[in-house]
Structures are given as C-alpha cells and as structure tokens.
Amino acid sequence: MQYYEMMGFAQGSDPCLEEDTSIDLPSPASAALFLDFDGTLVDIADRPDGITVTDAARDVLARAFDKLDGRVALVSGRAIDDLERWVPEFTGPLIGAHGSEFRLDGERVQAADYDMEMVSRLQRLVEDFGKLRPEFLVENKPTGVVLHYREAEHLAATAFHFMESLAQAADGFKLQPALMAYELKPECVGKDVALRRLIEREDFVGHVPIYAGDDLTDEPALQLVQDRGGIAIKVGPADTCAGHRLHDPAALLKQLGGWLA
C-alpha cells in the first residue's frame, strides 16, 4: 500500500466500481461545465511537464465554450501561467492553484490573501530537501510548493513526513495530499470555495453545474455541485462522493463529445 492510500485516498483500481457510460446530462443551453485538468481532461504522466493535451480534449473545450455560451471553466491545481501554456487557445474562465488564482474575462485575480514570504521560505526548504534526494521532483507555484514522488514511490512516507512537518510549522498553510505528491498550500483556498464564486456569477447562475474531477482536491467541488442540484462525475477508481463515475479522461471526452455533437 502506498502512503497516499494510508492517508485515506485509494488510487488502486477497484473492479467492483462500475463505469456510468450514459450519464443523463442536461441540454448544453441549460448547463455550466467545470473540468479539472490532470487526470480528467488529460492523462496522468510521469512528470507534470510530460502530459499531452490531445486534439479530442481541445475539441471538447472549444465546442463546450461555443455550445454553453462560455459557461465552461478549468478548475486546476496547476498555476494559471502553467494552464495557459497547455491550452493557450482556451479563453474561458480558469481557476488555478486549487482556487488561489482566477482568470475571469481575461483578467487575473488573486483569490486569497496568503503570506508570500512564507511561500518563498517553504520553496527554499523543499528545494534544498529535493537536492538531498534527487528522486523527488519539486514544483514551485505562486501559492506554495509540491514535492512529487511519482518516480520514487518507495520514498512516499519520507515525502509525507517532511512535508507534514513543514505544514505544522508554517502558519496559514496546510498539507494537501495529491496524486503521488504532497503540496503545501494556503489553508484558506479550495476548489469548492473558488467554484462557489464562479457558479454565483451572473453568467453562470441558473444553469445546472456539471463537474468532472479525479483527485482528492476535487471532492469538495464535486460535493458542492451535487448540493446545488448538479452532476458530479468522478474520473478514475478512487473513493468519491460523486454520483457518477468514468474510468479515464478518454471516457469523459467520449461522453462530452457525444453530448456536444
């Protein structure tokens, strides 16, 4: 068992979990669509810079933007600068760094106040730790830092203990377990908090929210959407509160492609 699973979030596939191949989605004219990025729109890769945004993914984003009259947003743990590099053609709303940053109507907004000095300090500490164990990959974000152990699974517990200790010491920051990674992020941010703000905007309100996500960080947003009468789709095999499940990004793109045809 990986340390990540010990923390309560199973990654392993469970043959008992059924895929929901025909989700009854509302008409695009009455819907708003929110998509997580890694593991949902694109397949997970060995490294953050190793992903491929397929033509199918770009096509679904473009058609959703058109058919839903702009009511489609990406909701990601990645920073907005990073998302913009991967999908430069997408002009819709972006929620980045787990809800710390927004891009709305083409404008950048910082969603939360956090201690920038502390971010720099944490980044330095994690970078130094990463130099001691180059098997880890360190990813800096404007709001924090991630220690990836995908290429050193046997060091998962080491990664956890180090990052957990920093979280205990860093006022206003918390540990966010993710897929084969531990992140330090401001404790006031969350995808659900950011999503609530977007859902309540004039152009989104009154439309049925649909959210698809694969990771632990998506669970509060999946719950929020269900609480608002919307549709929550879990991508992948992990435990979830979502009412629907699809196996992988390809299955999601197929569903959405059919819906938007």
Ligand SMILES: O=P(O)(O)OC[C@H]1O[C@H](O[C@H]2O[C@H](CO)[C@@H](O)[C@H](O)[C@H]2O)[C@H](O)[C@@H](O)[C@@H]1O
């Ligand atoms: O909220 P998301 O859009 O799903 O972003 C979550 C994190 O995604 C990236 O890390 C994850 O995907 C990498 C590429 O597939 C993979 O190598 C890594 O193990 C995963 O944790 C990204 O690097 C993080 O910043 C995001 O928070």
